[in-house]
Amino acid sequence: MDINKNIKNPRLIDKIEKLQNYYSEENQSSFYKELEKATFLLPAKLIDNNKLNIIRIVDNAGNEYIPAFTDWENLIQSNDHSISQSVVFTLSDYVKILHSDPSIRGIVINAYTQNLVLKRENLGLSNKQKNIKRGESISIGIPKDYPFELVNNLKNFFSNVGYVKSAYLLQMIRNNLDKSILLVIETDNDYNNAFDEIGAFASKFLKEDEVLDLVSLNSDFGQEAIRDQNAFFQKK
Structure with a gap:
């Protein structure tokens, strides 16, 4: 660990404690404003070839979260002596990880x-259905790098779980900038749980x-999106 980096967030801690002691829209707004300016310590383990394996926290239900520590004092309370490195992260860095790995449910500050x-x-992120804003530029097509x-693993997964009736895989580009894989799913199950x-x-x-973005086939x-497209999976 580089203990010479002076990471401290007293204002953020103050906003967190005020929000936890008394919820109000004003306290929540103040917290998020401070959150966007904060710098955190993300613990990691040094593995082969000097690569970092990010530490995760798992709750009682098996959900995974990424820890975010506001200072060294909070970080060392983990008592995990296998942690040999720590990375300095901003909120946007955490969001990038959440975008790249939908299995992570969120972050935990000072666990x-x-x-x-x-x-x-x-954090304004979700695996659930995307909301398309009026006037937003959307381009849909087949990924060049399919x-x-x-797709092959999803076919097996859908066959095993049994609740997916059909599925389409496309590429979506929003406002000529944000590119994602778009899964359009047909199911009779609750979409939130399925997604x-x-x-x-x-x-x-x-x-x-x-x-990855997921959208209900039942939505407009x-x-x-699937007009003139073929499903890669159809339940038999």
């Missing part, structure tokens, strides 16, 4: 003191820079 859990929904490994499971499974086969956008 051994304030223990503030911020889920994807709290993800065959992802959580599908997103967690699919994340194992995504490349580091790939982002889903219907429009």
Whole structure:
């Protein structure tokens, strides 16, 4: 660890404690403003070839979160002597990890003191259905670099779980900038639960820079997206 880096966030801790002691829209707004300016310590383990393996926190239900520590004092309370490195991260750095791995449910700030859990929904992220804004530029098509490994594994997964009736894989580009893999799913199950499971499974086969979006076939956008497209999976 580089203990010479002076990472401290007293203003953020103050906002967290005020929010936890008394919830109000004003306290919540103040917290998020300070959160965007904060710098955190992300613990990691040094593995082969000097690569870092990011530490995760798992709750009682088996959900995985990434820890974010506001200072060295909070970090060392983990008592995990196998941690040999720590990375300085901003909120945007955490968001990039969450984008690249949908199986991670969110982040935990100071897990051994304030223990503030911020889920994807709290950070404006979700594996669930995307909202398309009026006037937003959307381009839909087949990916040039087709993800065959992802598709083949999803076929097996859908056959095993039984609740997916059909599935389409496309590429979506929003406002000529944000590119993602788009899965349009037809299911009779609750979409929130289905999308959580599908997103967690699919994340194992995504490349580091790939982002996955999931949309219901029953939505207007889903219907429009699959026009003239063939499903890669149909339940038999």
